[in-house]
Amino acid sequence: MRRLYPEAPRISGAHAWAFLPLIVSGRPVGCCILSYDHPHRFPAEERAVMTSLAGLIAQALDRARLYDTKHELARGLQQALLPRTLPEVAGLAVAARYMPATRGMDIGGDFYDLIRLGDTAAAAVIGDVQGHNVAAAALMGQVRTAVRARTTLEAPPDRVLAETNRLLADFGPDLFTSCLYARLDFTRRTMTLASAGHPPPLLRLPGGDTRPVVVPPGPLLGIVPDAVFPVTEIALVPGMILAFYTDGLIERPGADLDDCITDLARHLARADARNLDLLIDDLVNEAGTTGQRADDVALLLLQHRPG
Template sequence: MASNRPADTPDDLLARLGSLTAEARARADAHRTQVELALALQRGMLPDGLPEVAGVTVAARYAPAFAGLNVGGDWYDGFVLPDGSIGYSIGDVQGHTIEAAAFMGQVRVGLRALGSVTSDPGELLARTNDLLLSLGGSLFATCTMVRFDPVTWELDSARAGHVPMVRATASGRSRVVEDEGGLPLGIEPGVEYPVTRYRLTERGAFVLVTDGVVEGPSLSVDEGLEQVATLAGVGVGAALGAASLATSVMRIADSIGHDDDAAVLVIGHDAPPPGAAPGEPGG
């Protein structure tokens, strides 16, 4: 049966096309605004700078994910601890949402607040874990917390489910260090986080990353970490600064087309002053 509805005129078609175009533009603008707000939240929670002491240089890099809202919970931080040592952290919150970025802020604030009462990285992770659970959230975070002592020239490390870090020295030794660790933060109360001590007897660097740097569609975590170890060994051997090494490591994430946030933290150190490092190299 023929329809009595009059055929659309060219003007009608143009009006309908214009309406659809306006709706699509409004949706695109709303999404762009959401992404910009999420990125502003994420970047606003990262520190403007990182503390350093004589003989130590620190550099960090951060890149948002290529997909989704382009925001997640990766972070890095550094602050002075009660005994005058320096604490550095890097971590990754589950998920890629504004909620993940907000939870990251809670973890960072918790670490800093509790870092005013303890200098031990294992105790600091344990207290932060219990604090997060007391808040009743549903997310969790992996984290590595390290403490550098400028008097003894030692570095203590504790790990909460985070990917291992890499250690490179001027003598040519570069390796992934599989320190013992505990569960991610925010999963189970009363978790203990063992501490590993490194005595720094020569020039070198510690490279800490989130899994977005070393894992992708074409790269396993182990393969990615080995690439970091290779770059760290070359960089320390060539006396590259922490900033150059951090940039070089971040290129791994760029090369694999990462779909996750990516963060790099490099702690470079000179050889210790005479008498600063007791005993033999540890870790």
């Protein structure tokens, strides 16, 4: 140090230094430097303690860097699996939000999607894979890809979920997956929905009346290979808003899930719906999910705006 930085002793005011190389598996990962205000001798016992300390610091530093690498990899995987942008669909205004759980690696299995089916139809999907880790994110990518691969202009929601379910049953996943699939037909002005154990969407009519859509749920995906998913049909009304969400938005410790859904519907009915992006911010803030989250959250808003 004196050779490279001859002014260092005078500037720092230190009179002794200990240089501890940080070595992990024979490779250097850094160097720890201790300085002293007064001249200091290093007896053998103190040198032994410092050598042990350097080994512990080196291992901690190496683990921290490995965690950062895994974290960046996981976040990159999450971002790659979720849609970067949603397609423009004539007659439909859209807003979406995904927020990972703040515990763990900031990734999870919640997902949403909007699929354009020509000029006359579209499909909206939301799902939730159990867990907040790389395995959940990977399975989420498989589910989203499977749903997309089976979505066509002619495919009804129950068939899309049934075929996706059979595929996941062959995989034998260890994680549970819920999913809600909706097909919007702008020619017939109807929307058909099917659910695999997912919370019901909320419907807000132009007058402000808001309620959950009654969608009889089938089983979660990947459990029963020949499961049947009942279909519900509702009319597409100009100005109506549909809110698709995952349970991370509504669940509260000790609270009944139906009461949580009712509270969200009540707030949606009162909220300003002129701008969907502001509306989605309002719903997230009201749910209290902007800070620490035990679960990840996905939220997809659709508003029918015929030209």
